[in-house]
Amino acid sequence: MIEPGAPAVEEQVPDIPTRIRTGLSAGMQTSLKIIKVSIPLYVGVTLLKGTPVLDLLGKAFAPVMGLFGLPGEAAFAFVAAFLLNLYAAIAVIVPLNLTPFQVTQCGLMMGIAHNLIVEGAVLSTTGARGWVLTLCRLVIACAAGLLLRGLWLLGGV
Amino acid sequence: MEPLLAALLGALKLSAKLILIIVPLVTLFEVLRHLPVFRKAGNIVEPAMRGVGLTRDAAVPLFTGIFLGLAYGAGIIIRVAQQKNLPDRELFLMGLFLATCHSVIEDILIFAVIGGSGLAILGVRLGLAVVLTGLMARIWKPA
Numbered sequence: 001m002i003e004p005g006a007p008a009v010e011e012q013v014p015d016i017p018t019r020i021r022t023g024l025s026a027g028m029q030t031s032l033k034i035i036k037v038s039i040p041l042y043v044g045v046t047l048l049k050g051t052p053v054l055d056l057l058g059k060a061f062a063p064v065m066g067l068f069g070l071p072g073e074a075a076f077a078f079v080a081a082f083l084l085n086l087y088a089a090i091a092v093i094v095p096l097n098l099t100p101f102q103v104t105q106c107g108l109m110m111g112i113a114h115n116l117i118v119e120g121a122v123l124s125t126t127g128a129r130g131w132v133l134t135l136c137r138l139v140i141a142c143a144a145g146l147l148l149r150g151l152w153l154l155g156g157v
Numbered sequence: 158m159e160p161l162l163a164a165l166l167g168a169l170k171l172s173a174k175l176i177l178i179i180v181p182l183v184t185l186f187e188v189l190r191h192l193p194v195f196r197k198a199g200n201i202v203e204p205a206m207r208g209v210g211l212t213r214d215a216a217v218p219l220f221t222g223i224f225l226g227l228a229y230g231a232g233i234i235i236r237v238a239q240q241k242n243l244p245d246r247e248l249f250l251m252g253l254f255l256a257t258c259h260s261v262i263e264d265i266l267i268f269a270v271i272g273g274s275g276l277a278i279l280g281v282r283l284g285l286a287v288v289l290t291g292l293m294a295r296i297w298k299p300a
Contacts, residue, residue: 090171
């Protein structure tokens, strides 16, 4: 069932134990990288929660975040998601004690738009216009957020 | 001191959850990705791909992106896109689809772990990706 003229994109196939080892070590490396970022963020946000700083900044962002049914503090999570990745974002989200809908909303919008700098570069190298697609992601994330909010308000989801 | 300890404990718990998701996922992927089933899947989804303006050539990078994500799947996406010499239109359509819907397994798992609804996230992303890409494919006609 291999398509005719399939190009030689397949790599050499390593045996199963090698694949398991590759997977475990790649997984641990990825985890460590992520944890190095998420622990300080989580601790930072948790400690900030006890101060007026988070409140003030939260109020500043409340109008924008409110459009999507999110509290203003969630803006931090978006900054973390846009610049870094989803793991950084959830390290910010967890201490905020959001409702299940709000977590879902963050997951949806950030799932579409995250790690914009690195992934924008990936999209560019394929020859597709990276910055156009990055802009698309931001617009689509907002559209998806409004859509989910709408569905939620209609009593669905 | 006590708030700091509580924060550290919370951070460690979150880290443990993340390791429990990432390590098995990456390992499973490494073990499975060479199976022929993945290549055969291309035949099944071909009609669906045509609906959003994509050909079979885009199947490998598209599905790599959908399941793995752009950063982790970058190697495969870039290589295949160049080798197959995908036309601009198809690259853009694939990029648009992936912009909306990528790395679905990992993204949804991590948000489900912290209390979100995975089904709602997946449904909206997949639906939007199909609608947007299908629409764009009709606006940007093949040359």
